[in-house]
Amino acid sequence: MAPLRSFVEVLPESHFPLENLPYGVFRPSAGGSQAEPRPGVAIGDYVLDLSAVAAAGLFDGPLLKKSSCFSQTSLNKFLEMGRPAWKEARSTLQKLLSADEPTLRDNADLKEKCLFPMDKVQMLVPMVIGDYTDFFSSMHHAKNCGTIFRGPENPIAQNWFHLPIAYHGRASSVVISGTDITRPRGQAYPTPNSPPYFGPSMKMDFELEMAAIVGPGNELGHPIDVNDAADHIFGLVLMNDWSARDIQAWEYVPLGPFLGKSFGTSISPWIVTLDALEPFACDAPRQEPHPLPYLAETKHVNYDIPLEVWIKPSGHEHPSLVTKSNFSHLYWTINQQLAHHTINGCNLRPGDLLGTGTISGPHEESFGCLLELTWNGQKPLSIGGSSRKFLEDGDEVIFTAACKGNGYNVGFGTCTGKVLPSTP
Amino acid sequence: MAPLRSFVEVLPESHFPLENLPYGVFRPSAGGSQAEPRPGVAIGDYVLDLSAVAAAGLFDGPLLKKSSCFSQTSLNKFLEMGRPAWKEARSTLQKLLSADEPTLRDNADLKEKCLFPMDKVQMLVPMVIGDYTDFFSSMHHAKNCGTIFRGPENPIAQNWFHLPIAYHGRASSVVISGTDITRPRGQAYPTPNSPPYFGPSMKMDFELEMAAIVGPGNELGHPIDVNDAADHIFGLVLMNDWSARDIQAWEYVPLGPFLGKSFGTSISPWIVTLDALEPFACDAPRQEPHPLPYLAETKHVNYDIPLEVWIKPSGHEHPSLVTKSNFSHLYWTINQQLAHHTINGCNLRPGDLLGTGTISGPHEESFGCLLELTWNGQKPLSIGGSSRKFLEDGDEVIFTAACKGNGYNVGFGTCTGKVLPSTP
Ligand SMILES: [Ca+2]
Ligand SMILES: [Ca+2]
Numbered sequence: 001m002a003p004l005r006s007f008v009e010v011l012p013e014s015h016f017p018l019e020n021l022p023y024g025v026f027r028p029s030a031g032g033s034q035a036e037p038r039p040g041v042a043i044g045d046y047v048l049d050l051s052a053v054a055a056a057g058l059f060d061g062p063l064l065k066k067s068s069c070f071s072q073t074s075l076n077k078f079l080e081m082g083r084p085a086w087k088e089a090r091s092t093l094q095k096l097l098s099a100d101e102p103t104l105r106d107n108a109d110l111k112e113k114c115l116f117p118m119d120k121v122q123m124l125v126p127m128v129i130g131d132y133t134d135f136f137s138s139m140h141h142a143k144n145c146g147t148i149f150r151g152p153e154n155p156i157a158q159n160w161f162h163l164p165i166a167y168h169g170r171a172s173s174v175v176i177s178g179t180d181i182t183r184p185r186g187q188a189y190p191t192p193n194s195p196p197y198f199g200p201s202m203k204m205d206f207e208l209e210m211a212a213i214v215g216p217g218n219e220l221g222h223p224i225d226v227n228d229a230a231d232h233i234f235g236l237v238l239m240n241d242w243s244a245r246d247i248q249a250w251e252y253v254p255l256g257p258f259l260g261k262s263f264g265t266s267i268s269p270w271i272v273t274l275d276a277l278e279p280f281a282c283d284a285p286r287q288e289p290h291p292l293p294y295l296a297e298t299k300h301v302n303y304d305i306p307l308e309v310w311i312k313p314s315g316h317e318h319p320s321l322v323t324k325s326n327f328s329h330l331y332w333t334i335n336q337q338l339a340h341h342t343i344n345g346c347n348l349r350p351g352d353l354l355g356t357g358t359i360s361g362p363h364e365e366s367f368g369c370l371l372e373l374t375w376n377g378q379k380p381l382s383i384g385g386s387s388r389k390f391l392e393d394g395d396e397v398i399f400t401a402a403c404k405g406n407g408y409n410v411g412f413g414t415c416t417g418k419v420l421p422s423t424p
Numbered sequence: 425m426a427p428l429r430s431f432v433e434v435l436p437e438s439h440f441p442l443e444n445l446p447y448g449v450f451r452p453s454a455g456g457s458q459a460e461p462r463p464g465v466a467i468g469d470y471v472l473d474l475s476a477v478a479a480a481g482l483f484d485g486p487l488l489k490k491s492s493c494f495s496q497t498s499l500n501k502f503l504e505m506g507r508p509a510w511k512e513a514r515s516t517l518q519k520l521l522s523a524d525e526p527t528l529r530d531n532a533d534l535k536e537k538c539l540f541p542m543d544k545v546q547m548l549v550p551m552v553i554g555d556y557t558d559f560f561s562s563m564h565h566a567k568n569c570g571t572i573f574r575g576p577e578n579p580i581a582q583n584w585f586h587l588p589i590a591y592h593g594r595a596s597s598v599v600i601s602g603t604d605i606t607r608p609r610g611q612a613y614p615t616p617n618s619p620p621y622f623g624p625s626m627k628m629d630f631e632l633e634m635a636a637i638v639g640p641g642n643e644l645g646h647p648i649d650v651n652d653a654a655d656h657i658f659g660l661v662l663m664n665d666w667s668a669r670d671i672q673a674w675e676y677v678p679l680g681p682f683l684g685k686s687f688g689t690s691i692s693p694w695i696v697t698l699d700a701l702e703p704f705a706c707d708a709p710r711q712e713p714h715p716l717p718y719l720a721e722t723k724h725v726n727y728d729i730p731l732e733v734w735i736k737p738s739g740h741e742h743p744s745l746v747t748k749s750n751f752s753h754l755y756w757t758i759n760q761q762l763a764h765h766t767i768n769g770c771n772l773r774p775g776d777l778l779g780t781g782t783i784s785g786p787h788e789e790s791f792g793c794l795l796e797l798t799w800n801g802q803k804p805l806s807i808g809g810s811s812r813k814f815l816e817d818g819d820e821v822i823f824t825a826a827c828k829g830n831g832y833n834v835g836f837g838t839c840t841g842k843v844l845p846s847t848p
């Protein structure tokens with residue numbers, strides 16, 4: 001099938017052709033912080049303002065015609081409406097933006113109201129996040145961390161192969177791509193006979209993750225079947241689960257990570273829908289032991305999403321590539337994660353964020369964090385001539401991802417953040 | 425000082441005299457689910473409707489006169505205003521409700537609008553909870569759990585005495601007292617050579633906790649000083665952190681508790697303010713090793729709050745007392761908890777919930793959960809003639825607490841919940 005054509009220019013390398021149409025929330029820069037946030041989709045180098053499209057009466061399908069979901073400051077209401085509304089919106093927008101469709105193409109006034117150059121908008125966290133959960137679903141990451149911290153014998157705990165391990169993360173400190181991240185202060189392991197270290201983290205790291213955005217939730221006490229899970233997931237974003245390894249190592253026994261993580265988590269602004277990712281579905285890894293019935297899915301798939309991490313040290317002109325991984329390395333699928341999350345009756349709400357955990361591949365070049373890439377600082381990495389054990393002040397970390405279609409990309413743009421020095 | 429007198433009848437054993445005035449959010453039962461939730465304070469067996477008091481123009485202080493904080497469906501806006509507004513509200517309400525003050529006392533119409541019998545209202549979770557954190561601050565609880573799970577040598581991990589250990593909990597499943605709790609299903613430890621158990625939890629437990637409600641929050645990257653922490657805490661509630669010990673034991677390595685907790689957490693409806701608790705302040709336990717400077721407070725106090733847990737098995741006419749503990753057993757104070765929570769820059773928001781962790785005292789009669797009381801089921805407890813290792817379906821668990829003043833109580837009412845059988 002030939003790529004779809006839009007009247008909005010979409011360069012061949014763009015992440016945002018008509019096949020993608022990812023959702024975000026933005027504010028036109030011209031309005032400053034006064035301008036109301038509103039939902040939009042990305043098309044080429046433009047953002048289509050969905051509140052303006054709705055106001056013009058162009059959502060004419062049965063589910064969206066009378067809905068106020070696009071005159072909200074977040075996507076939560078649209079997320080709650082579920083897959084039928086998402087499909088209706090996608091088909092309306094693909095038609096509206098297509099090269100053959102005059103409605104918007106030939107209406108200069110309307111185009112002026114609806115289309116904003118991407119560099120003239122400010123992107124915001126697109127949903128109210130009631131709860132953020134972070135999984136631990138890459139076997140390679142689990143194995144590497146276990147080996148580094150507990151040695152090569154039984155690096156992966158027995159439970160890991162039976163359930164998608166996860167912990168609750170901090171929702172308040174989830175920030176949008178581009179937000180600077182201040183190096184956290186905290187306690188770290190004491191040396192024998194001395195008090196614990198206290199000061200700026202000396203082992204600040206990134207974690208290459210993606211995260212699912214929950215659509216319709218479930219009532220407390222009513223689990224979601226693994227084979228229905230996909231209908232509760234709207235789409236995916238890139239996520240950097242910034243981590244302070246020294247703080248984490250000292251605090252995490254027995255209740256898990258806390259301050260080693262909660263100082264910031266960055267997400268990319270554009271939610272790529274599962275509908276847009278459908279052409280990139282691929283078999284997920286075979287699971288042995290076979291999962292318990294509540295985790296056994298009839299369609300056990302991942303998506304082929306190539307992932308890259310680049311680091312640009314302060315003063316460097318160009319970023320350097322530090323790892324290449326792929327979403328398809330996940331052992332536990334996002335559907336299994338969601339089904340497991342609710343099996344005890346826990347309720348999910350629209351807008352909840354489910355991080356995959358660090359996505360490491362089998363080889364050194366595909367490890368998803370510096371802890372693994374430098375083997376806990378033992379093998380420093382060369383980054384454009386600088387040496388790195390962990391992140392230094394001024395380092396900018398850039399995640400990017402794009403699925404390669406036949407003549408087009410379905411991309412995620414970037415998820416970036418720069419490390420600021422600790423404040424006293 | 426003689427007890428304060430209100431024109432509303434307050435029986436001597438009441439938890440809610442003029443000295444208390446705890447805050448909640450309620451809906452008059454007469455209106456059904458149509459009636460708007462609104463803030464109220466408890467006085468004797470009545471609830472004073474703060475939206476009606478505000479509408480009548482009776483909040484005449486400089487901070488509250490023009491505020492819409494009491495015409496909200498949650499307390500978040502009032503929480504955000506901070507201690508000066510809280511003090512102003514307390515002084516206005518103590519005057520308005522006092523026996524000598526005619527404004528409300530002698531206005532039958534207004535009384536009809538403002539005062540609802542407590543048994544004619546439905547209480548709701550009084551704030552939007554952005555994030556819920558659960559600490560682990562009773563040394564006796566930490567020691568007992570460590571001994572049960574890892575043996576009597578070094579039951580408490582080295583880090584415990586240096587920092588208030590905590591984990592992120594699940595905000596979506598925090599429910600109001602009186603909500604039934606469905607027994608969770610989940611995985612538990614396999615026996616050798618068998619797959620993990622899957623089914624209804626066989627070790628369902630309560631955890632006797634209290635929780636602090638955050639007032640004004642902090643900006644990401646800007647920690648709160650431990651000596652300012654009290655100004656960021658509005659008050660306390662009772663909290664039952666329902667726990668499934670078998671699910672928890674199997675899942676919690678290495679990232680901490682997840683589904684063993686997230687099926688439900690109950691809180692009592694009335695937030696007792698730190699101002700009301702002030703007369704019950706008492707020295708907190710001496711800390712050795714001395715805490716790091718960021719945790720060293722000039723005023724290291726707890727509150728003397730006697731706590732009780734009662735269980736009423738299905739079919740029993742009366743509940744039986746199963747434990748008596750006290751808030752003052754906490755090793756880490758709520759101010760230390762809050763300061764630690766933000767030291768890495770993590771931002772708190774108004775309405776955040778900070779659980780203390782299970783509050784166990786030094787003696788068997790003061791242990792705060794069945795895990796400790798029955799020593800993981802090894803020493804069943806007799807409850808009104810029934811034997812209990814863990815909770816059974818139909819058991820109602822009732823927490824209550826009241827500080828004993830000179831001729832009055834400052835009480836918390838109750839935090840209750842009944843265990844429903846697991847659904848298939
Ligand atoms: Ca992570
Ligand atoms: Ca707890």
Ligand SMILES: [Mg+2]
Pocket residue numbers: 240241242243261262263264265266
């Ligand atoms: Mg993080």
Ligand SMILES: [Mg+2]
Pocket residue numbers: 664665666667685686687688689690
């Ligand atoms: Mg709980």
Ligand code: NI
Pocket residue numbers: 129130131132170171553554555556594595
């Ligand atoms: Ni949350």
